[in-house]
Amino acid sequence: MTGIKSIEDLRALKEKALLGLKQRETSNKPYIVVGMGTCGIAAGAREVMKAILDELEKRHMTDVLVSQTGCIGLCAKEPLVDVTLPGQPKVTYGNVNEAKARQIVAQHVVNGQPVYEWAINVVEAK
């Protein structure tokens, strides 16, 4: 990651960031949720989240919604990541690490091909 940290660097991001907001409101977008309860955090959810954000940032994908949730009771499989593409089933991945998270973004979020071998649950879209 390059060193963008000064206030000038932040200002330079301004237009892009505001444009991203507009796109966000108008389009149907992919949705990623990371489990961030005590169990998820202890298992490495923050590193997974950082990897996901980093992949999205590299690809300038500001239209993807990234969110977090608490413990859903499947602590043994943490870190858990849910990926839902518009009109597609919700896929839950278990035991995700940084490397898996990067591949999930590349293969599932970008190319629309779920990584079924790591999926622990698939819920059909309503």
Next chain:
Amino acid sequence: MRELSLHVLDLMENSKAAGARTVWVSVEEDLVRDLLTIEVRDDGKGMSQDQAQAALDPFVTSRTTRKVGLGLPLFLAAARRCEGDLTIESEAGKGTCVRAWFRRSHIDRAPIGDMAGTIATFSGLNPMIRTVYSHKVTKKASNTQASDTQREFRFDSYEVVKYLGEDSRVLQNPEVINWMRCHCEEGIRNLYGGEGE
């Protein structure tokens, strides 16, 4: 938890669950007194005295899905094994302040870890919550005559919002999150500069 910054993230999640609008995180490293103090304070719904005491019991939790709540007990254990302790001050309707302290040089003290990652991730994922971070390092002056020197790094997610307009959702932008992380990383790194001179 392998890093203290992960405990901090966990406590910030508690604050969020308590409906906080602002979360203040403070890390104070006092090299002169060999003391590390970490504080997470919020303006959420708070707890009664009884609830606050009970929160340190691993078999007490506010959630309904399961009967255990390990976040605070784990942090308490981390502090106690380093000759430290943890207190919870809370008032219903006003907010909660959790403070833990450690002997900084204790062999069992976990590293502070990636505080920048904790702060930037939380700020970005919770744009409606204002995140204020302060990190202070106090050390002895190299010259014995001079008084101790203190450096501080401060970060406020709403300052970032102000630079980027009005809408706090800009904090969700991955590039903005990355900026916040790099900014915090550099700020924290500068706190230690010149050590050993």
